Amino acid sequence: METSPRRQPTLDEVAARAGVSRTAASRVINNVPHVSAAKRAAVERAVRELGYVPNPTARALATRRAGSVVLAVSSDEPGLFADPFFAEVTVGVSSFLDQTDLELVLLLANTPRGKERLRRILSSQRADGVMLMAVRGDDPLGRLAEQTDLPVVFGGLPLTGTPRWYVDPDNRGGARLAVEHLVRSGRRNIAMITGQVDLQAAVAREQGFREALVLTGLPHAGIVPGDFTQAGGEAAMERLLADRPGLDAVFTANDGMALGALRALRRHGRRVPEDVAVVGFDDLAGALYADPPLTTVHQPVRALGLELARMLVAVVEGQDPSPLVLPTRLTVRESAPLTSG
Amino acid sequence: METSPRRQPTLDEVAARAGVSRTAASRVINNVPHVSAAKRAAVERAVRELGYVPNPTARALATRRAGSVVLAVSSDEPGLFADPFFAEVTVGVSSFLDQTDLELVLLLANTPRGKERLRRILSSQRADGVMLMAVRGDDPLGRLAEQTDLPVVFGGLPLTGTPRWYVDPDNRGGARLAVEHLVRSGRRNIAMITGQVDLQAAVAREQGFREALVLTGLPHAGIVPGDFTQAGGEAAMERLLADRPGLDAVFTANDGMALGALRALRRHGRRVPEDVAVVGFDDLAGALYADPPLTTVHQPVRALGLELARMLVAVVEGQDPSPLVLPTRLTVRESAPLTSG
DNA sequence: TTGCGAACTGGAAGCGCTTCCAGTTTCTAC
DNA sequence: GTAGAAACTGGAAGCGCTTCCAGTTCGCAA
Numbered sequence: 155m156e157t158s159p160r161r162q163p164t165l166d167e168v169a170a171r172a173g174v175s176r177t178a179a180s181r182v183i184n185n186v187p188h189v190s191a192a193k194r195a196a197v198e199r200a201v202r203e204l205g206y207v208p209n210p211t212a213r214a215l216a217t218r219r220a221g222s223v224v225l226a227v228s229s230d231e232p233g234l235f236a237d238p239f240f241a242e243v244t245v246g247v248s249s250f251l252d253q254t255d256l257e258l259v260l261l262l263a264n265t266p267r268g269k270e271r272l273r274r275i276l277s278s279q280r281a282d283g284v285m286l287m288a289v290r291g292d293d294p295l296g297r298l299a300e301q302t303d304l305p306v307v308f309g310g311l312p313l314t315g316t317p318r319w320y321v322d323p324d325n326r327g328g329a330r331l332a333v334e335h336l337v338r339s340g341r342r343n344i345a346m347i348t349g350q351v352d353l354q355a356a357v358a359r360e361q362g363f364r365e366a367l368v369l370t371g372l373p374h375a376g377i378v379p380g381d382f383t384q385a386g387g388e389a390a391m392e393r394l395l396a397d398r399p400g401l402d403a404v405f406t407a408n409d410g411m412a413l414g415a416l417r418a419l420r421r422h423g424r425r426v427p428e429d430v431a432v433v434g435f436d437d438l439a440g441a442l443y444a445d446p447p448l449t450t451v452h453q454p455v456r457a458l459g460l461e462l463a464r465m466l467v468a469v470v471e472g473q474d475p476s477p478l479v480l481p482t483r484l485t486v487r488e489s490a491p492l493t494s495g
Numbered sequence: 496m497e498t499s500p501r502r503q504p505t506l507d508e509v510a511a512r513a514g515v516s517r518t519a520a521s522r523v524i525n526n527v528p529h530v531s532a533a534k535r536a537a538v539e540r541a542v543r544e545l546g547y548v549p550n551p552t553a554r555a556l557a558t559r560r561a562g563s564v565v566l567a568v569s570s571d572e573p574g575l576f577a578d579p580f581f582a583e584v585t586v587g588v589s590s591f592l593d594q595t596d597l598e599l600v601l602l603l604a605n606t607p608r609g610k611e612r613l614r615r616i617l618s619s620q621r622a623d624g625v626m627l628m629a630v631r632g633d634d635p636l637g638r639l640a641e642q643t644d645l646p647v648v649f650g651g652l653p654l655t656g657t658p659r660w661y662v663d664p665d666n667r668g669g670a671r672l673a674v675e676h677l678v679r680s681g682r683r684n685i686a687m688i689t690g691q692v693d694l695q696a697a698v699a700r701e702q703g704f705r706e707a708l709v710l711t712g713l714p715h716a717g718i719v720p721g722d723f724t725q726a727g728g729e730a731a732m733e734r735l736l737a738d739r740p741g742l743d744a745v746f747t748a749n750d751g752m753a754l755g756a757l758r759a760l761r762r763h764g765r766r767v768p769e770d771v772a773v774v775g776f777d778d779l780a781g782a783l784y785a786d787p788p789l790t791t792v793h794q795p796v797r798a799l800g801l802e803l804a805r806m807l808v809a810v811v812e813g814q815d816p817s818p819l820v821l822p823t824r825l826t827v828r829e830s831a832p833l834t835s836g
Numbered sequence: 837t838t839g840c841g842a843a844c845t846g847g848a849a850g851c852g853c854t855t856c857c858a859g860t861t862t863c864t865a866c
Numbered sequence: 867g868t869a870g871a872a873a874c875t876g877g878a879a880g881c882g883c884t885t886c887c888a889g890t891t892c893g894c895a896a
Contacts (some may be wrong), residue, residue, distance in 0.1 A: 165853060167850065174875085175875065178853060180855085189874075189875090193875090212851070214853090215854090215881045237582070241576060241577045241579065241582040245574065252747065262567075278548040383780075392647070416784070417786075439577070439724075508881080517846080518846050519844090519845065522884095531843085533846090549882085550883070552885075558885095559851070
């Protein structure tokens with residue numbers, strides 16, 4: 155057991171020990187050419203002996219690169235991030251960043267302080283880039299994000315305007331798939347539980363829903379707002395059952411609300427799928443373990459996170475990648491089988 | 496629309512514009528006394544006009560404080576973080592950090608690179624402190640974390656040894672509550688689906704299970720390992736049904752596995768709770784929306800994250816807070832009512 | 837007025853690292 | 867053997883901020 159030195163060794167000490175200049179030592183550390191093999195070896199040995207780890211802060215100051223990127227969720231609901239969707243996105247982001255030297259800073263901007271912090275990041279050099287998710291319609295940060303010099307990649311489109319870089323699931327297409335499936339299986343009174351109207355994902359899914367119905371010539375059997383939570387889905391379903399008792403299918407803007415809807419239907423003695431078919435959106439772990447297992451629009455959530463990170467890194471490196479729209483597809487399970495209930 | 500200056504204004508420019516020294520400007524920015532009101536006002540005006548935002552990197556270098564803390568999940572399964580448990584913890588952590596000036600760096604150390612990164616953080620000044628979760632039994636990082644000078648707070652105890660600072664739910668107590676409830680409601684053949692044996696939380700819950708049974712004098716009706724996932728719980732339940740067809744209750748080490756178990760039971764035509772009662776652990780959103788709604792050991796997950804952050808900040812500020820054990824309690828729902836099925 | 841502590845001020849020295857640049861050495865080809 | 871290019875080297879100047887310290891100024895009681 156050695157007495158640990160109170161302070162971390164610095165590059166100067168490494169250089170001194172290796173008998174080279176600080177410059178040479180720096181070159182070795184950063185794998186820059188123009189260093190003789192002998193010096194390189196000497197420095198490497200000194201690094202090992204001293205247990206030297208470069209101070210990232212000093213490096214960041216000198217290179218004018220923060221060495222980190224921010225994943226920001228701009229929302230007012232503290233619990234939004236608790237949605238498995240974001241956890242899954244985060245895993246994807248992290249798995250890409252793992253291959254780089256960038257750190258991931260998580261910013262849940264659900265308070266005034268949090269928003270202010272995001273604002274500061276967008277106008278300082280604290281990070282090398284930002285991934286921005288869940289931007290609400292009225293959020294001034296969305297505009298700020300498009301004006302700043304800092305690379306900003308949007309995870310999901312904002313409600314208005316089209317940013318230069320984004321990755322977005324095919325929400326409209328996915329919603330259409332859901333409706334087409336329901337119609338094909340004989341449903342004629344299809345209702346929808348939407349998400350917050352100021353979130354683009356919610357709006358796009360509702361649009362897809364409406365479009366698909368228009369194409370088939372069917373009227374909708376009610377469209378009620380939810381909030382992407384189970385409780386919200388349950389409440390919305392209650393309302394639908396009261397207003398539109400004749401419905402025979404419901405499409406929800408995410409899986410969580412579908413679980414809530416299932417609960418409400420169960421309580422009212424409606425059988426799923428015999429009386430009412432249910433289709434969700436996301437296809438996260440919960441969908442498979444619902445009762446009955448949920449038919450749902452699958453979106454590649456983890457891949458979304460991964461591509462988001464990949465795109466941001468590309469922008470940070472000076473490239474200009476194209477926006478990405480990720481495909482969605484339908485996963486058919488018992489809550490809405492193809493054969494009519 | 497003004498032409499944005501390519502570079503951020505610096506403290507020097509603020510000082511120049513305000514007609515004061517850089518030192519005085521710095522004092523104003525940091526709310527340090529010994530500045531006349533006049534200068535203070537002048538600086539504040541200059542800050543406003545220039546849109547000055549302090550460069551955090553430079554500040555970090557000068558103060559030798561990184562201004563960030565790390566939440567590290569040391570696990571080998573990439574998907575572990577996707578468990579709603581961690582999302583919920585993260586929300587708690589974030590909500591506390593929101594009140595401070597610290598940034599949250601998320602590190603999902605599930606690859607060799609990730610582990611190496613965590614190692615470097617623990618031995619550099621990259622962050623001011625680390626919250627460490629899900630440390631496996633054989634993880635050398637656990638030991639390293641206890642030796643470093645950097646403040647490290649454990650979220651959940653490691654398998655061996657007791658760190659100086661940690662916050663841990665009362666896993667054993669919670670498990671005992673579950674068993675006592677099942678026994679009280681007349682169950683006599685109680686099985687358990689555990690988590691990974693190298694995670695302390697899993698071990699402690701199993702201990703609590705065994706202890707409670709010993710106290711009542713009942714033998715257990717099978718203990719099979721799961722992995723905290725729904726699929727794992729389902730598979731474990733399958734095994735139990737094959738090996739111990741006579742069981743009338745099962746306790747799972749988390750809610751996810753309970754959902755899997757419910758699915759297996761359903762497939763085998765066992766009614767819940769009439770034939771088999773099910774009790775989970777966590778009481779996250781999914782529990783309420785399971786079918787039937789899940790009786791489960793409630794642990795204050797978000798509070799755990801919040802306390803974790805609070806404790807770390809205290810340590811960073813030089814205090815020596817006491818470890819915390821958070822209480823668990825039973826939430827009774829239909830999957831295991833008090834009245835015997 | 838004078839004297840003295842308290843309050844204020846700004847120059848200068850870092851924090852630890854990168855990188856420009858000018859100078860030195862080594863190598864290759866004639 | 868020599869010119870010229872290529873490779874190497876290290877001094878020095880920052881990156882933008884904090885903070886020590888040695889003054890200078892101010893307010894107020896005597």
